Amino acid sequence: MKGSVIKYEQDNIDTDVILPGPYLKIHDYDELAKHAMEGLDKDFHKKVKPGDFIVAGRNFGCGSSREHAPIALSSSGIKAVLALSFARIFYRNAVDGAFLLPIEIDENVYKDISDGDSLEIDTAKNEIKNLTKNKTYKIKPFPDLIGKIIAAGGLFNYKP
Amino acid sequence: MxxxxxxxxxxxxxxxxxxxxxxxxxxxxxxxxxxxxxxxxxxxxxxxxxxxxxxxxxxxxxxxxxxxxxxxxxxxxxxxxxxxxxxxxxxxxxxxxxxxxxxxxxxxxxxxxxxxxxxxxxxxxxxxxxxxxxxxxxxxxxxxxxxxxxxxxxxxxxxxxxxxxxxxxxxxxxxxxxxxxxxxxxxxxxxxxxxxxxxxxxxxxxxxxxxxxxxxxxxxxxxxxxxxxxxxxxxxxxxxxxxxxxxxxxxxxxxxxxxxxxxxxxxxxEASELEPIVAKPFSPENTVVARELSSIDLDKAYIGSCTGAKLEDLRAVAKILKGRTVKIRTEILPAAISIFRKAMDEGLLKIFMDAGVVVGPPTCGACCGAHMGVLAKDEVCISTTNRNFPGRMGHIESKTYLASPLVTAASAVTGKITDPRDLK
Incomplete structure (x- = not known):
């Protein structure tokens, strides 16, 4: 996966800003994409390109259980979110619904990646190449079941 | 084990x-x-x-x-x-x-x-x-x-x-x-x-x-x-x-x-060491004792949600509002019809209406900023709900303070964030 980075140097980016409450009544995936990140970044839908990655701080996706949040990001073209940590429901929604990859990064990687950097993510090798900075970062492999669900293409395709 | x-x-x-x-x-x-x-x-x-x-x-x-x-x-x-x-x-x-x-x-x-x-x-x-x-x-x-x-x-x-x-x-x-x-x-x-x-x-x-x-x-x-x-x-x-x-x-x-x-x-x-607490915008972790916020002017008090509109929450609010009137826009939405009915049978609704409050039907509406009384730009609300992220209860530049039903009711009476122990 290759794409460029949209970075929010912020902890606790909650689902209320990823997809604000008034749009919870919407279940059309393309319509949701128009409102992605609206509570934090009004220009997000203009700047996001298919294949992009979001980089953020601690506890990404905290707050409500709305699956609208990973859906809106995924429908906008986001393929992975790289964060210091994830809130639990956002994490499992992203994986079980096969919307995007939630990838935990450490503090050094978080600091090193800049907005606009071009990255290549290889989950088979557990590494991220920063093509802009010509560096390679190691990432932790996904926990066993999570890796299997991702490989299957979501919970419904996974056979326990 | x-x-x-x-x-x-x-x-x-x-x-x-x-x-x-x-x-x-x-x-x-x-x-x-x-x-x-x-x-x-x-x-x-x-x-x-x-x-x-x-x-x-x-x-x-x-x-x-x-x-x-x-x-x-x-x-x-x-x-x-x-x-x-x-x-x-x-x-x-x-x-x-x-x-x-x-x-x-x-x-x-x-x-x-x-x-x-x-x-x-x-x-x-x-x-x-x-x-x-x-x-x-x-x-x-x-x-x-x-x-x-x-x-x-x-x-x-x-x-x-x-x-x-x-x-x-x-x-x-x-x-x-x-x-x-x-x-x-x-x-x-x-x-x-x-x-x-x-x-x-x-x-x-x-x-x-x-x-x-x-x-x-x-x-x-x-x-x-x-x-x-x-x-x-x-x-x-x-x-x-x-x-x-x-x-x-x-x-x-x-x-x-x-x-x-x-x-x-x-x-x-230790229970004896606890005091009325308020969470300031824009996070539930942003807490201080209510008394530290006594200079904050409010536009609205909201008593609703799964967190703060159960029967005992409404009883607590009634204890404060009895014989008093509210100074700011105040809404009370019991969390279920069964609670609404019990509040009616106990005479709580009369206390609320005598105080000048609007009593509405159960809904999550305003708690998640969706409808039924959302906040305007720059409006400041005290609420018995559970979240105060940016834009949670309305405009992205509105502010929500999270508090207990007692603190929220006392604040509705004064128009400023108020520790119920300080209410005259």
């Missing part, structure tokens, strides 16, 4: 023992959706059908129940259509427990879970809403899930969980006058942060919890979500048995932790 959560999840996964970190598929006893997550699940079913899956029946329609709470009364045409979708869904799959707006008992899903004893001690309960944790005060494992996971449960009757580690919060002694469970949970979130219990269970116990009513306990488990917890839980006792018996539930299998149960960490609080 297992705690209550480990015992419930071991039983539900068919194992004699589980340890934190184990990933297991657990059998679910009850599953709930509302008018946001229900249409979300319907959209997942549609996606699965398009990929070739046949979906003709649910795993067990008698274990599925449905609430209408977020966008009722219908906020607009889309919301009205979602309720129609939900109604067709329950008819199609033979779901009998659907609490419908305008047809007797209805209300916020988490409130119905205890008011109607929809969930019982020892059960595994999942819901399409993050505050599903609330119901853990009934001695059940209760956790929120997204649409795909809930759809999976509805079709398969099970779901994966990582066995959580448990943080034990021990409250020593009875809460002082004018201090409520809301103050205690805000104090905890201020101490540990909004990810302080991430992926863990928060268990509450000690003499202070034994002294506490079931409704107050529900405020603690409700806001375990705001500390990032997977679930919140309290062990069953006689108070809970009486509460459930009053709602017709007497048969269930209680689960209790072993005497030598293991916890990741134990936090101790």
């Amino acid at each position: 297992l705690n209550i959560t480990e015992k419930i999840l071991a039983r539900a996964s068919g194992k004699s023992k589980v340890s934190p970190g184990d990933v297991v598929f657990v059998n679910v006893d009850k599953v709930m959706v509302h008018d946001v997550s229900g249409p979300g699940v319907i959209a997942v079913f549609e996606k699965l059908r398009k990929s070739g899956m046949k979906i003709e029946k649910l795993w067990d329609p008698d274990k599925v129940w449905v609430a209408e709470d977020h966008f009722v009364p219908a906020a607009d045409k889309i919301s009205a259509q979602n309720v129609v979708l939900l109604t067709n869904f329950t008819k199609q799959f033979g779901i009998k427990k659907h609490f419908k707006y305008g047809m007797g008992q209805y209300g916020i899903c988490h409130t119905l879970s205890h008011e109607e004893a929809m969930v019982l001690p020892g059960e595994v309960y999942v819901g399409g809403d993050s505050h599903t944790n609330t119901t853990g005060a009934l001695g059940a494992f209760a956790a929120g899930l997204g649409h795909t996971d809930v759809a999976y449960v509805m079709l398969n009757g099970k779901i994966w969980f990582k066995i959580p580690e448990t943080l034990y919060f021990k409250l020593n002694g009875k809460l002082p006058d004018y201090v409520m469970a809301k103050d205690f949970i805000l104090k905890i979130i201020g101490d540990i942060g909004t990810d302080g219990a991430a992926y863990n269970t928060m268990q509450f116990g000690g003499t202070g919890i034994s002294e506490m009513s079931v409704e107050e306990r529900l405020t603690l488990t409700n806001m375990s979500t705001e500390a990032g917890a997977k679930s919140g839980i309290i062990e069953p006792d006689q108070k809970l048995r009486d509460y459930l018996a009053a709602r017709g539930a007497t048969k269930y299998n209680e689960v209790h932790g072993d005497a030598d149960a293991q916890y990741k960490k134990v936090y101790e609080y």
Whole structure:
């Protein structure tokens, strides 16, 4: 996966800003994409390109259980979110619904990646190449079941 | 050596023992959706059908129940259509427990879970809403899930969980006058942060919890979500048995932790040292004692939601509002029709209306900034709800302070953030 980075140097980016409450009544995936990140970044839908990655701080996706949040990001073209940590429901929604990859990064990687950097993510090798900075970062492999669900293409395709 | 959560999840996964970190598929006893997550699940079913899956029946329609709470009364045409979708869904799959707006008992899903004893001690309960944790005060494992996971449960009757580690919060002694469970949970979130219990269970116990009513306990488990917890839980006792018996539930299998149960960490609080607490914008962890905020001018007071509009919350508000009038726009929305009726029978509604308050129907509407009284730009609100993220209750530049029903009511009277002990 290759794409460029949209970075929010912020902890606790909650689902209320990823997809604000008034749009919870919407279940059309393309319509949701128009409102992605609206509570934090009004220009997000203009700047996001298919294949992009979001980089953020601690506890990404905290707050409500709305699956609208990973859906809106995924429908906008986001393929992975790289964060210091994830809130639990956002994490499992992203994986079980096969919307995007939630990838935990450490503090050094978080600091090193800049907005606009071009990255290549290889989950088979557990590494991220920063093509802009010509560096390679190691990432932790996904926990066993999570890796299997991702490989299957979501919970419904996974056979326990 | 297992705690209550480990015992419930071991039983539900068919194992004699589980340890934190184990990933297991657990059998679910009850599953709930509302008018946001229900249409979300319907959209997942549609996606699965398009990929070739046949979906003709649910795993067990008698274990599925449905609430209408977020966008009722219908906020607009889309919301009205979602309720129609939900109604067709329950008819199609033979779901009998659907609490419908305008047809007797209805209300916020988490409130119905205890008011109607929809969930019982020892059960595994999942819901399409993050505050599903609330119901853990009934001695059940209760956790929120997204649409795909809930759809999976509805079709398969099970779901994966990582066995959580448990943080034990021990409250020593009875809460002082004018201090409520809301103050205690805000104090905890201020101490540990909004990810302080991430992926863990928060268990509450000690003499202070034994002294506490079931409704107050529900405020603690409700806001375990705001500390990032997977679930919140309290062990069953006689108070809970009486509460459930009053709602017709007497048969269930209680689960209790072993005497030598293991916890990741134990936090101790002395009830006598707790004071009214307020969480400032824009995070529930942003807490200070209410008295420090006495110069903050307010535009609105909101008493509603699964967190702060149970019967005892309304009684607390009435204690303050009796014989007084409000200085700012104030709304009180009981969390369920059964609570609305009890508030009427007890004369609370008269006290509210005499004070100049608007009393409205149960809904999540304004708590999540969707409808029914959202905030304008720069407006400042004090609220008995559970979240105050940017834009949560309306305009992105509005501000919400989270407080107990007593602090919120006292502030409604003065128009400034007010510790109820300072009210003249």
